[in-house]
Amino acid sequence: MIDCANDFALPTPSLLLDLDVLERNIAAMAARAAALGVRLRPHWKTHKCIEVARLQARHSAFGGTVSTLEEARAFADAGFDDITWPLPLPLTRLVDARTLARRVTLRVVVDSEPAIAALVRESATWHVWLKVDCGYHRAGVDPDADALIDLAQRIDQAPHLTFDGLLSHSGHAYRAVGREARAAVAEEERQVMVDAKTRIEDAGIAVPAISVGSTPAMTAVEHLEGVDEARPGNYVFFDHTQVALGSCGVEDCALSVLTSVISCPPGADHAVVDAGALALSQDPGARLATPRTMGEVLADGSPMRLDGALRLVSLSQEHGVLNRPVPVGTKLRILPNHSCLAAACFDQYTCIRGGEVIDRWQIRRERS
């Protein structure tokens, strides 16, 4: 019977962070960025945690990346002074962003005329990246459109704006299964960005830097010639989706949710655990992963591996339904589909090393 983690005298659900694996992942990505010749500006949105960011900084990370202004404030309060916020700047947050930009270097991202016009109207100085669509087709300027040159020129010519360069996110690497497919997305991103830089520079505008990144691309890319900076985030923890994409093995996953079986009706073909949508998120995981799961149960022992037969088939707010009966009281560790969203369900990491709980680290998930 699967009955791991009974040695942890912890409440359930708890969010377990294996520090040995975390440190290995941080060191490995730092080495990879160095080998590829790019600056590493990790995306802190995955962990939202000062201690993890400090570990990354000790492994030569250069500043960081956030997904919300609240995260940016939390990291600024902790002494980090060079922060990129790559969400296309919401005009509703201009005043808040300016306030923060007075005490740290806050680098904002734009992909539209209205956002640039709003920045130009401000008297404050701003560091500005121009977002380019590298094939993901979510946000970003079409690299072949006239707008690319026009917007770069607008930024470059505005007296208060510092043009930091071109920025992209290869989110479509999350649809690429296997190393070759991910490497192809990464190379597409690199090529699009280098070509975009050439187009802009041919128009007489200097492009100081190119920033790219996603974890599945960074773990597969063969070279990053012409690129200056990468912003992967998920690699600190990895998760079931990254395993399905081939970005990592299960043994590289640092984050799991400790849960316990709370119901197993006699005769039923399922059991219920106390980890639901507010412990794991309802992220459906990688599109091509089979079987589909809302969270995969880990086998007992170290290194981590999947049980293989036992998984969550549905989640409601605080209940998770397992696909097989398991006795009430059994503790299980679940590998989440998406570690960024699972982490955002909790207020703290329970940090473990070699089966011992050694620390608790706060998760800065404030949302105003």
Added chain:
Amino acid sequence: MIDCANDFALPTPSLLLDLDVLERNIAAMAARAAALGVRLRPHWKTHKCIEVARLQARHSAFGGTVSTLEEARAFADAGFDDITWPLPLPLTRLVDARTLARRVTLRVVVDSEPAIAALVRESATWHVWLKVDCGYHRAGVDPDADALIDLAQRIDQAPHLTFDGLLSHSGHAYRAVGREARAAVAEEERQVMVDAKTRIEDAGIAVPAISVGSTPAMTAVEHLEGVDEARPGNYVFFDHTQVALGSCGVEDCALSVLTSVISCPPGADHAVVDAGALALSQDPGARLATPRTMGEVLADGSPMRLDGALRLVSLSQEHGVLNRPVPVGTKLRILPNHSCLAAACFDQYTCIRGGEVIDRWQIRRERS
């Protein structure tokens, strides 16, 4: 062009709570419970908010229901002293639950021998409900099994345990579209519970009460003869799922997410807003709702109604993708698929009345 809510000088994303609608919903459910002759013990997991619970109490709610022990503590700290925690008791939380049970009436729920045995071993006194599977087939004892009598007897005979009665959750009402289908689920639940009580009382064990409930069942049920208490939660806010089930109209929805368009690449057939999975959750909504949506855009004006053509088709962590281009800077209000999970993304409600922001209420989403 849809461009509502531009009057709110608010950051985006913000969670808007319309107090007029909220109060109407609370009063309506209180009246409904009174007409049905049942005590209303609302599920606070939807709102996790002291102010909303106080409004419910003023409308004759009797205590409340929570989905986590952290919620229970928050409401106990605010002076609420009669709380039911209907998650089958996790054995890992026994000590924490006992600590709380010393200062308020904490009613726990069990459906298994190991959970009852754990309570019996405790010297403290406990109020205990026995959970019965009323057809949802998630947790709960099979009402036809011998275990029903055995477990009721175990609780009844244990010197420190007070048997509160039989409790059910008609979660399968969320698969029932239309009033008739929901009423059928509610009647099934009522009948199962009344029959279960009869079986147990025939074995010589008094069953003090029956507690049932879900919002889609409570809004449709024709009578609740034999039932003592109902625990609906979602009705305070409603959401897109409840609209799809026919539990309410759009004008009854009290909760929306204010968002702004942050990217609309020229030539693209979509736009991007700053409300993603951490503002709306990734709840996929009602299974039978068409078209499928991750959040439906509301039209401008009051009462609320759906735009009808504009909706979110995908969400990532902080990005939402609209199905049509909309100019950057446009503010939109989104009706979430699942208000309980959307509320759990935020730290506060921005309370509005007649288009004015009049208050901010804290959301107690702590998770240890």
